[in-house]
Amino acid sequence: MRIDILSCVPSLLDSFFAHSILKRAQQANHVEVVIHDIRDYSTNKHRTIDDYAFGGGAGMVLQIEPIARCIRALQAERTYDEIIYLTPDGEQMQQRMVNQLSLKGNLMMLCGHYKGVDQRVRDLFVTKEISIGDYVLSGGELAAAVLADSIIRLIPGVLNDETSALTDSFQDNLLAPPVYSRPADFEGHKVPEILMSGHEAKIEEWRYEQSLKRTKERRPDLLQ
Ligand code: ADE
Numbered sequence: 001m002r003i004d005i006l007s008c009v010p011s012l013l014d015s016f017f018a019h020s021i022l023k024r025a026q027q028a029n030h031v032e033v034v035i036h037d038i039r040d041y042s043t044n045k046h047r048t049i050d051d052y053a054f055g056g057g058a059g060m061v062l063q064i065e066p067i068a069r070c071i072r073a074l075q076a077e078r079t080y081d082e083i084i085y086l087t088p089d090g091e092q093m094q095q096r097m098v099n100q101l102s103l104k105g106n107l108m109m110l111c112g113h114y115k116g117v118d119q120r121v122r123d124l125f126v127t128k129e130i131s132i133g134d135y136v137l138s139g140g141e142l143a144a145a146v147l148a149d150s151i152i153r154l155i156p157g158v159l160n161d162e163t164s165a166l167t168d169s170f171q172d173n174l175l176a177p178p179v180y181s182r183p184a185d186f187e188g189h190k191v192p193e194i195l196m197s198g199h200e201a202k203i204e205e206w207r208y209e210q211s212l213k214r215t216k217e218r219r220p221d222l223l224q
Pocket residue numbers: 086087088112130131132133134135136137138139140143
């Protein structure tokens with residue numbers, strides 16, 4: 001898989017992809033993440049990429065020309081399965097959506113800033129608009145990082161234990177059960193006996209019951 005991210009603050013993203021699982025996923029060639037600075041596609045000497053909104057009002061708008069140049073330069077090299085715009089008015093991100101995106105080959109993600117991007121970018125180039133939740137961030141970079149992280153960890157081979165992504169919260173509309181590690185007794189707070197019984201079927205049953213209990217308590221909407 002290849003993910004191209006278009007941003008006007010690329011340094012916000014550089015360090016995020018340089019660590020831990022995301023770093024290893026790239027080193028093992030499971031994914032290539034390339035971050036592009038939209039300013040590199042500005043044609044004016046001050047490298048500006050935003051301008052006042054027609055019709056007035058507060059806030060600058062990211063202009064179409066540099067973004068169009070950047071997108072077209074990338075499209076000249078490969079075909080993209082989706083061109084995603086991260087925006088609070090997009091479709092709300094869900095695990096189901098992430099699962100589907102993890103099966104794609106080439107994804108482009110466009111991060112907005114200020115008042116957003118010129119609507120014509122969305123009309124002409126964007127194929128999917130995604131929000132990571134009902135709150136407004138100061139830019140799309142964190143949202144792109146959230147989306148890319150959730151996709152990359154699902155690519156086969158990226159997680160050491162391939163089944164572990166399948167037992168995540170949300171994969172089966174249930175929250176994940178509690179987990180414990182050593183010591184078995186911390187200041188009198190003991191690990192549930194069943195987990196140390198070695199009885200696999202009973203442990204699975206306990207985990208399922210715990211998942212169900214947690215989901216009923218915390219997210220009953222998931223069970224509907
Ligand atoms: N950009 C700003 N806020 C956002 C959000 N909640 N989701 C996606 N992109 C955003």
